Amino acid sequence: MTERIWTAALVVIGDEILSGRTQDRNVAQLATWLNVQGIRLAEVRVVPDVQDSIVEAVNALRTRNDYLFTTGGIGPTHDDITVDAIAAALGVGVTIHPAAREVLTRYYESRGGITDARLRMARVPEGAELIVNRVSGAPGIRIGNVFILAGVPHIAAGMLDALTGTLEGGRPVLSRTIGAWVAESEIAELLHATERAHSQGADSGVAIGSYPFFRDGRTGANFVIRATRQELLDACGDALIVGLGSMGLETFDGGI
Numbered sequence: 152m153t154e155r156i157w158t159a160a161l162v163v164i165g166d167e168i169l170s171g172r173t174q175d176r177n178v179a180q181l182a183t184w185l186n187v188q189g190i191r192l193a194e195v196r197v198v199p200d201v202q203d204s205i206v207e208a209v210n211a212l213r214t215r216n217d218y219l220f221t222t223g224g225i226g227p228t229h230d231d232i233t234v235d236a237i238a239a240a241l242g243v244g245v246t247i248h249p250a251a252r253e254v255l256t257r258y259y260e261s262r263g264g265i266t267d268a269r270l271r272m273a274r275v276p277e278g279a280e281l282i283v284n285r286v287s288g289a290p291g292i293r294i295g296n297v298f299i300l301a302g303v304p305h306i307a308a309g310m311l312d313a314l315t316g317t318l319e320g321g322r323p324v325l326s327r328t329i330g331a332w333v334a335e336s337e338i339a340e341l342l343h344a345t346e347r348a349h350s351q352g353a354d355s356g357v358a359i360g361s362y363p364f365f366r367d368g369r370t371g372a373n374f375v376i377r378a379t380r381q382e383l384l385d386a387c388g389d390a391l392i393v394g395l396g397s398m399g400l401e402t403f404d405g406g407i
Contacts, residue, residue: 155321156191156321156356157189157190157191157217157218157319157320157321158190158191158192158193158216158217158218159181159185159190159191159192159193159216159217159218159219159220160192160193160194160195160196160212160213160215160216160218160219160220161177161178161181161192161194161195161196161219161220161221161222162195162196162197162198162205162208162209162212162219162220162221162222163175163177163178163195163196163197163198163221163222163223163302164197164198164199164200164205164221164222164223164224164233164302165197165199165200165223165224165302166199166200166230168197168223169197169199175197176304177222177300177302177304177307178192178195180304180307180308180311181220181222181307181311184311184315185320186323186324187315187323188315188316188318188320188323189320189321189322189323190217190218190318190320190321191324193216194212194216196208196212200224200230200231200232202232202235202236202239205221205224205232205233205236205237205240206236206237206239206240209221209236209237209240209297210240213240213295213296213297216296217296217319218296218297218298218318219296219297219298220297220298220299220300221233221237221297221298221299221300222300222301222302222307223301223302224236224302225272225289225291225292225299225300225301225302226271226272226289226301226302227268227269227271227272228268228271231271233299234274234275234276234292234299237276237294237297237299238276238277241276241294241295241297243276243277243278243294244276244277245274245275245276245277246274246275246276246277247270247273247274247275248273248274248275248279248281248290250281250290251272251273251275251281251289251290252265252270252273254273254281254288254289254290255269255270255272255273255288255289257288258287258288258289259288272288272289273289275292275294276292276294278294279292279293279294280292280293280294281293282298282299282300282310282313282314283310283313284301284306284309284310284313285309285313286305286306286309287301287303287306289301290310291310291313298314321379322379322380323379324377324378324379325377325378325379325380325381325384326375326376326377326384327375327376327384327385327388327404328373328374328375328376328404328405328406329373329374329376329388329391329392329395329402329403329404329405329406330371330372330373330374330402330403330405330406330407331371331372331374331395331400331401331402331403331407332369332370332371332400332401332407333370333371333372333395333398333400334363334370334372335361335363335372338394338395338398338400339361341391341394341395341398342359342361342374342391344394345359345387345390345391345394346358346359346387348390349378349383349386349387349390356378356379356380356383357376357377357378357383357384357387358376358377358378359374359375359376359377359387359391360374360375360377361373361374362374362375364407366407371407373406373407374391375406376388376391388404392404
């Protein structure tokens with residue numbers, strides 16, 4: 152039986168990302184974390200602070216993936232509309248979560264006290280659970296297979312840390328990088344044949360990605376092999392090294 156692959160999607164929410172004012176770092180951060188959980192990040196969308204856009208993206212991606220994560224739009228200002236949009240997508244109301252109110256009240260006790268704006272960060276879609284945030288007080292939110300995280304990367308990282316080990320997933324994806332000074336077009340057939348030869352049977356799942364570069368006046372490429380089993384990774388990597396060597400190419404295990 153073919154091993155199940157668990158997938159997740161990410162909706163990055165925020166006009167500041169689309170305008171270029173802020174550079175997103177959450178995609179790589181989430182992808183790395185998911186891999187350790189045995190879950191693959193399958194797709195990413197970046198949407199503006201517009202409710203209809205958020206609703207459409209959330210409903211499209213949550214239905215075709217095991218998990219959906221969102222980042223951004225859960226702060227205290229009027230344009231933080233992620234909670235309202237996700238509640239609308241799920242067809243539920245918005246409520247103040249009593250545990251979130253308590254957390255925020257304690258957090259802001261020595262920081263000027265709780266205000267209406269700060270209390271906005273205790274709003275959740277009805278039926279939601281909280282994701283612990285030990286960095287800045289305001290919790291993340293989980294409802295069904297949807298996980299609502301902060302947009303600030305180090306705060307999102309803390310929320311992911313709180314979720315570590317709590318999601319069902321498969322085997323983590325392992326990787327091995329092999330580099331060579333060659334144009335990828337010259338060895339495209341070898342890459343395809345090597346990948347195909349090691350992706351047979353029930354434990355298939357080997358993939359080779361090619362990442363070309365031009366450096367010091369020379370053309371080269373790094374080939375990243377990914378698999379869920381170490382023996383498959385080793386066999387495919389070793390075969391690629393042999394294949395490249397047979398073409399007279401020096402290889403660099405670990406990449407250039």
